[in-house]
Amino acid sequence: MKQTKLVFTALSILILMSSAHSDFAYKIAKVKYKGGGDWYANKTALPNLVNFCNQNLKTNINPSEAVVEVGSPEIFNYPWIYLTGHGNVVFSDKDVSNLRKYLEAGGFLHIDDNYGLKPFIEIQMKKVFPELSFVELPFSHPIYHQTYKFNNGLPKIHEHDGKTAQGFGLILKGKLVCFFSYEADLGNGWEDASVHNDPEEKRQLAFKMGANIIQYAFNR
Numbered sequence: 001m002k003q004t005k006l007v008f009t010a011l012s013i014l015i016l017m018s019s020a021h022s023d024f025a026y027k028i029a030k031v032k033y034k035g036g037g038d039w040y041a042n043k044t045a046l047p048n049l050v051n052f053c054n055q056n057l058k059t060n061i062n063p064s065e066a067v068v069e070v071g072s073p074e075i076f077n078y079p080w081i082y083l084t085g086h087g088n089v090v091f092s093d094k095d096v097s098n099l100r101k102y103l104e105a106g107g108f109l110h111i112d113d114n115y116g117l118k119p120f121i122e123i124q125m126k127k128v129f130p131e132l133s134f135v136e137l138p139f140s141h142p143i144y145h146q147t148y149k150f151n152n153g154l155p156k157i158h159e160h161d162g163k164t165a166q167g168f169g170l171i172l173k174g175k176l177v178c179f180f181s182y183e184a185d186l187g188n189g190w191e192d193a194s195v196h197n198d199p200e201e202k203r204q205l206a207f208k209m210g211a212n213i214i215q216y217a218f219n220r
Contacts, residue, residue: 024062035090045190070095108217134168148208158185
């Protein structure tokens with residue numbers, strides 16, 4: 001318990017130090033990982049999502065995309081981190097230890113399956129929390145009922161194989177520390193409209209759900 005409190009203090013201090021040199025209160029980041037998977041996918045997604053949040057939720061997040069490695073101490077600069085891709089993911093022992101400390105300290109991880117990520121990320125997150133497993137969140141969970149209401153759970157944005165979109169979570173001591181959006185492709189909906197040519201109605205659903213995730217993480 002003492003260790004968690006100390007790490008949380010360090011996380012808070014780092015975020016405050018980072019924001020002290022900027023006009024923005026927060027910055028979020030994309031996670032860079034090893035294993036060969038395309039961690040860099042959806043290049044326009046986070047800046048577009050941040051702009052949506054700043055305009056509609058009146059958040060004050062830096063819209064420039066930051067990239068942070070799983071095992072880097074820089075991860076503690078970001079209260080919300082985003083991991084996506086299609087392929088293999090490999091966490092080293094250092095990555096596992098660092099990510100666990102970050103999530104125990106109050107950080108939040110959003111894993112967004114960009115199709116094909118699930119079998120790899122589940123194995124790696126089991127290294128981070130051997131005692132936990134992903135559970136599907138009920139539609140009544142607060143993450144679906146922030147500013148925007150999703151009474152039927154996670155919206156389906158981009159079609160691949162007809163599977164239903166699902167939202168899973170890792171619950172640590174009663175707190176959701178990691179949200180895994182599966183078969184939804186939220187990140188595709190956040191990208192510039194010309195990238196995937198998804199209908200604007202779908203893109204707006206993606207932005208609203210993404211805004212809910214950020215709002216939930218910041219207000220826990």
